[in-house]
Amino acid sequence: MDVILSADLHAKLTRIARERGIDAQALAREAIERLVGYDDWFVREVEKGLAQVERGETLSHEQVGARLAQRLTDKPPRL
Structure with a gap:
């Protein structure tokens, strides 16, 4: 398979590959x-979420807010 890149994208790919010490083809493949x-x-993940909705496994707006508030109060302060 051949992929045609713009000059800008090719230059970025080449620069990043050089910085990482690999060739541009390896970086493109990665x-x-x-x-x-x-x-x-x-x-x-979207399909799993949609299946949960179909089974009725949802939270109300209030439940989401309560869970978020609880998580925020349970977390230690960031330094």
């Missing part, structure tokens, strides 16, 4: 693998 993997994961 980027594509990450994107495809993320998209696959995201679609599965």
